[in-house]
Amino acid sequence: MEKTYLAIDLGAESGRAILGRLLDGKLSTEEVHRFPNRTETSGGRLRWDLPALMEQVHRGIAEAAARNGGRLDGIAVDSWGVDYGLLDENGELIENPVHYRDEAHSGEVDRITAGIISREELFSRTGVQLIDFNTLFQLTAQKRLAPETLSKARRLLHIGDLVAYLLGGRPASELTIASTSQLLDSRDRTWDLELAKKAGLPTDIFGELVEPGTVTGELKPDIALEAGLRGPCPIIAVASHDTAAAVASCPATEPGGWAYLSSGTWSLLGIETPAPVISTDALERGFTNEAGAAGRNRFLAIITGLWLVQQCRRQWAGEGLDADYEELTLMAKEAPPARSFIDPDDPIFASPGDMPRRVREACAASSQPEPESRGDILRCILESLARKYASVVRAASEFSPGTIERLHVIGGGSRNSLLNRLTARELGMPLVAGPVEATAKGNILLQAMATGELADLEELRQVSGASTELVHYEPGEIP
Numbered sequence: 001m002e003k004t005y006l007a008i009d010l011g012a013e014s015g016r017a018i019l020g021r022l023l024d025g026k027l028s029t030e031e032v033h034r035f036p037n038r039t040e041t042s043g044g045r046l047r048w049d050l051p052a053l054m055e056q057v058h059r060g061i062a063e064a065a066a067r068n069g070g071r072l073d074g075i076a077v078d079s080w081g082v083d084y085g086l087l088d089e090n091g092e093l094i095e096n097p098v099h100y101r102d103e104a105h106s107g108e109v110d111r112i113t114a115g116i117i118s119r120e121e122l123f124s125r126t127g128v129q130l131i132d133f134n135t136l137f138q139l140t141a142q143k144r145l146a147p148e149t150l151s152k153a154r155r156l157l158h159i160g161d162l163v164a165y166l167l168g169g170r171p172a173s174e175l176t177i178a179s180t181s182q183l184l185d186s187r188d189r190t191w192d193l194e195l196a197k198k199a200g201l202p203t204d205i206f207g208e209l210v211e212p213g214t215v216t217g218e219l220k221p222d223i224a225l226e227a228g229l230r231g232p233c234p235i236i237a238v239a240s241h242d243t244a245a246a247v248a249s250c251p252a253t254e255p256g257g258w259a260y261l262s263s264g265t266w267s268l269l270g271i272e273t274p275a276p277v278i279s280t281d282a283l284e285r286g287f288t289n290e291a292g293a294a295g296r297n298r299f300l301a302i303i304t305g306l307w308l309v310q311q312c313r314r315q316w317a318g319e320g321l322d323a324d325y326e327e328l329t330l331m332a333k334e335a336p337p338a339r340s341f342i343d344p345d346d347p348i349f350a351s352p353g354d355m356p357r358r359v360r361e362a363c364a365a366s367s368q369p370e371p372e373s374r375g376d377i378l379r380c381i382l383e384s385l386a387r388k389y390a391s392v393v394r395a396a397s398e399f400s401p402g403t404i405e406r407l408h409v410i411g412g413g414s415r416n417s418l419l420n421r422l423t424a425r426e427l428g429m430p431l432v433a434g435p436v437e438a439t440a441k442g443n444i445l446l447q448a449m450a451t452g453e454l455a456d457l458e459e460l461r462q463v464s465g466a467s468t469e470l471v472h473y474e475p476g477e478i479p
Contacts (some may be wrong), residue, residue, distance in 0.1 A: 017060025020444030081180030162242035251465030263413025270300025335375030
């Protein structure tokens with residue numbers, strides 16, 4: 001009997017429950033539940049509404065069980081990185097996890113590097129780009145603002161691992177998502193407890209680290225009963241970090257070097273390297289290192305991505321224009337080529353708010369013409385993103401073990417044909433788009449690897465490519 005796996009794929013805007021099955025060398029998937037990921041403000045902090053999230057996860061499991069005759073051969077959870085929950089001595093969640101966009105984290109890098117540890121040493125120890133919302137800095141902010149919470153804590157789990165634990169897995173930290181924390185030693189990928197101690201953090205909250213593909217438990221009997229499952233269901237820690245799962249599914253099966261772009265709210269653009277790159281040059285250029293599946297290192301830059309478009313859409317919806325993303329892309333396509341450009345990573349774009357106004361103000365502040373229409377604003381954003389992508393690929397090529405010959409775009413942003421054409425033009429190299437649901441596919445295929453259905457990462461990527469309608473863009477195409 002063919003095996004059926006369930007991916008719980010949690011994003012900053014929404015979550016999905018997706019069934020997957022392997023048959024004749026191809027993966028078939030079925031989305032069984034999609035739901036919003038809500039936030040709340042509590043204790044003066046922006047937080048994730050974890051009880052509401054878990055309720056939706058349970059519904060997704062129940063729907064999956066109903067679609068598959070009450071049987072599942074594995075469940076794995078992936079999520080965005082850096083954010084975490086803290087468990088007390090009874091294994092209970094102390095409070096809802098703080099959101100990475102909470103303003104209390106602002107300036108935390110400067111506070112820590114001013115007197116505790118230099119930027120250079122911190123990067124050489126962890127290999128991770130210094131960003132205010134990394135787990136290390138979230139924890140030091142928590143120590144300043146609510147030290148009593150840390151004093152009660154006995155275990156830290158990042159969101160994907162936390163949800164898996166609440167479903168029945170043991171409280172283990174999966175390597176790929178733990179690597180986003182800025183608390184792992186870049187040399188041996190173990191917790192850097194000396195760094196935690198130097199930052200004034202408790203060291204006993206960092207527990208077991210497990211490799212991608214580790215079975216950490218079984219779905220709790222009460223959850224299984226409520227969902228209508230007829231037998232035990234393993235909880236598998238695949239790549240708990242969504243980008244690691246997405247990159248695992250990247251269908252890079254052709255010869256030659258390649259770069260990847262996981263395109264969504266954030267743009268994660270980089271290459272695979274045999275080991276972390278921790279040179280001063282890498283630090284100064286804004287690169288980071290994160291663990292990947294099968295022992296790979298993901299050397300990448302974290303770029304503000306379609307967050308800019310999402311915020312424009314939200315602003316315009318409040319003004320009466322309720323357009324979907326396809327309509328917004330058409331508006332940008334019909335607009336003339338951009339006359340002005342922005343840096344997507346400018347801090348003025350980091351927080352929620354009136355993004356169209358901020359784009360205009362950024363252009364004016366740099367003595368460029370202000371985009372006038374909504375289409376002009378969107379065209380400015382997309383052309384600016386394409387320029388940024390090309391710049392990062394060129395920089396990454398200087399650290400690549402081989403020549404980069406093409407860019408693979410995966411994730412939801414791979415559907416934006418205008419952005420893909422603009423990027424291929426700026427890069428001057430071919431671009432391959434797909435799969436769209438790269439994270440969920442990677443999640444499911446890594447479960448299949450864990451159960452022995454797939455031999456290795458190379459076979460996984462072959463299956464991903466064979467299961468996806470890839471779209472190819474050449475640099476000479478007119479956007």
